[in-house]
Amino acid sequence: MTIRLDKNGYGKNAIHLSKIIRHPDRQEIRQITVDVALQGDFDEVHRTGDNRLVLPTDTMKNTVYALAKDRFSASIEEFGLVLAGHFLHHNPQVSVVEIGLAEDCWQRMQFDGVAHRHSFLNGGSEKHTAFIRQHREGAVLSAGIKDLLILKTTDSAFEGYIKDPYTTLKEAADRILSTSCDVSWVYTESPADPGALYGAIRGNLLRTFADHKSLSVQHTLYAMGEAVLGNFPLVKEITLKMPNKHHILFNMQPFGLENNNEIFIATDEPYGYITGTMSRD
Amino acid sequence: MTIRLDKNGYGKNAIHLSKIIRHPDRQEIRQITVDVALQGDFDEVHRTGDNRLVLPTDTMKNTVYALAKDRFSASIEEFGLVLAGHFLHHNPQVSVVEIGLAEDCWQRMQFDGVAHRHSFLNGGSEKHTAFIRQHREGAVLSAGIKDLLILKTTDSAFEGYIKDPYTTLKEAADRILSTSCDVSWVYTESPADPGALYGAIRGNLLRTFADHKSLSVQHTLYAMGEAVLGNFPLVKEITLKMPNKHHILFNMQPFGLENNNEIFIATDEPYGYITGTMSRD
């Protein structure tokens, strides 16, 4: 019997890096987490334990910190492209480099309408993400948002679905819609200002969610993807993952009370999980 | 041998409740988690399994949802006092009721400066908390903030400490100070508007953190407590817990680079943990 190594990959995950960027009038904090993964000609590494082609994951980590000094001053998309290019260039045994980045959203503190020079507040679970898949012929750049927790108290319904012998769910003409959304989109080419474009796409996604007359999670997911594809020509594909953070009507009948669509049990599990990938035809 | 039951307590934890409050021009979402605990004359329950004095924790949960319908329309402090009073009044076997509440901070979405009527964004890890300890003679009301993640990039030092044979830490005249702060304070009496007072105290804590010239975490912790005790006469005691979210200078010397206090390793564990409780003398 001979064994084929169909796929391989290795790298360093969860490299947590903070950088202070000092301006004359204020300081910035950037806090990111980086994952590095390499694929390539690693058959002998696996078969015989010959490590001559192995760049240690500890060295990957050091490289990320060292390159951050001069090359991380703008968007994570740009820093990720630098990292991907560096690892591919210096490692001929590697065919594909994947770099994943996630940035914490620190908000500058404000007092009486004045932004503080150097103090920040946690901006929520939400993270700005980027992903680069770099091979010898070029790179594919994606950006996205992770753990974007959003909720609307109305303009959401779920009716007219299949009824079968296991159905107990009641139709809802007006319900809470909440999701901890993961969105990512692929660019046709690297944008001139990835940070600004990210902000614009994020705003478009939020506004679509807020204003949509939702007939299902799928319906809203599609509307959000359609809006981004319609408004941003540089986006060629978008994927949305929308777990349904269920808010279930609490049954008050046993107590002789009526629940006028106002008191809900917020549950974590089990949860509906809706995904879709969309592009232009 | 006879056994003494020195302490007992039981209740329901992690009751997740959402409420929509509908106004003519907008809707509000309130999302809270409630813990209920009872202490009292439960010796026979433990010794013989006689459950005649046991209010099931499932019933506590139902009660929280049912009372939320008419009694939860303002602050969590006020709703907590209602719950504590209810359980004490209806359960003569109970000597102490403890109610803990934590509210998620949803932020209303804004588009072009206009607040959306019914759509919300996750406001971060931060939670507004309240705690009521109610006994037959009266209630003690506390409020607080949990998981308040804050950071300043300068105006923080740590120098002049003990050096011993196990010391390797280098003194820092300028470092990142970051903490996921838990603060709680005890009121001398129930405030007229607990929600508004909470907001004012929170603002005072943030501003003190931002403006303080910190010589240690202890030093800043004390300044924050002192500010609240100095500005808010209704607060009689304040407790701060400030885990140190270390940002450690990355050593670039092996690569021939200088780290001018700009690139840091953000670590989770181990972490410094600083606590203090303060009152007026």
Place this chain on the structure above:
Amino acid sequence: MTIRLDKNGYGKNAIHLSKIIRHPDRQEIRQITVDVALQGDFDEVHRTGDNRLVLPTDTMKNTVYALAKDRFSASIEEFGLVLAGHFLHHNPQVSVVEIGLAEDCWQRMQFDGVAHRHSFLNGGSEKHTAFIRQHREGAVLSAGIKDLLILKTTDSAFEGYIKDPYTTLKEAADRILSTSCDVSWVYTESPADPGALYGAIRGNLLRTFADHKSLSVQHTLYAMGEAVLGNFPLVKEITLKMPNKHHILFNMQPFGLENNNEIFIATDEPYGYITGTMSRD
């Protein structure tokens, strides 16, 4: 512009189900978590909000509990095949059903060498997993282990790797090797007794890990995959994910002490992440 829905999928995740199976001389506890996902002809659902082809995720959940009564008495692999078949058969609009299952490993308590009839202890983080991808032409069955936390204190080295300007890692002839392993394998056809086969494969993986003279994580990963492919003809492909749970030598030189490879800092992040997929050539 027209939009193409390239991929879609929806379902219910994290359905937590427990079953007691009663035998004359003992009782069994089975505790599983089930994920259900459907793909198919859902274009109109997304575009117009027409829900006529939508089986609600709440109904999927009910179905899992209802079918567990009569059909979940042996392995999770067999129950998963039942669920996949059920959803495909009753939903002509669906082209693919994916069922993921994970079972907690409860251990029966033993006292003085005697197994207790009905009491159990948590068997660790480890879970037995199964995954079924069912389409109209047939089903692909995978099984696996998740969160298998294993460690060896010797017979592991990492030497001879690339040195570059960012290298600081010291070579190690004898180190701790620890990983929280996720393994899954694809069967060529459904085994007669999936539970027994799972146990045999698990034992083979553990023994290979324990006895291997490891020259790198990749080297051990390959040896484990090779052993399973060599010993179990029903396995046609195996994928291993082996995050490196680093145990880093604590530097005692500043204290005038020598660390003879005995005291380590156990770290969580960052972590090396090694993956590979193998099959017979």
Place this chain on the structure above:
Amino acid sequence: MTIRLDKNGYGKNAIHLSKIIRHPDRQEIRQITVDVALQGDFDEVHRTGDNRLVLPTDTMKNTVYALAKDRFSASIEEFGLVLAGHFLHHNPQVSVVEIGLAEDCWQRMQFDGVAHRHSFLNGGSEKHTAFIRQHREGAVLSAGIKDLLILKTTDSAFEGYIKDPYTTLKEAADRILSTSCDVSWVYTESPADPGALYGAIRGNLLRTFADHKSLSVQHTLYAMGEAVLGNFPLVKEITLKMPNKHHILFNMQPFGLENNNEIFIATDEPYGYITGTMSRD
């Protein structure tokens, strides 16, 4: 206004340490997490930022690793006493040292009934804990178990409780009882062999849980505490925390099926939370 610092404490939490202990015929892995906290004369530290009496938490961490080399070879209770004594002895400004320790339960792998020399499997969520509170007059030593996840499928009932207008819970003559138990006990004096005594007490707790005819969680909690106080004279006080890991009967009536106490929804939240502290009268 003058401010009183009523309580203060600071230290290092979550120090993760692994040690290999090498025997002629086998190797041992010990993996522990240590928390160190100091209280004392720290008023000036807080008021003025004078750090002359501050032992940095980084130094505490170094001390734990350095002392582990020669002093951590037996139980965590003994190592904790060494650490507490060290910090109190070398820091006259300190009045109280608290050391918390938790040990992971690695299980040696076995193949064909033979214990492997150096390979281990994760022993579950359960941890062995110890806690030392050391002041100038002496030390109080506690030991315990954390996250002990146990379950019994029968011999558990909950009936005869209070019914009120908010009651919907049905009485259960036969239910699943499951808890993720935290237990800790205080010793009158340090045992000769704390590790062996820990094992005996753990066994006694498990057996009592397994064999008890439970009429409520409180009833079982009391029985477990009573057994330990009755059998181990060195234990002077025991505290049990028993969150109820609810397994709720799934309602099959809507599907025309009967649930003969066999199919359950395993839920995490909300959860009942039962606590008690017991001693000899």
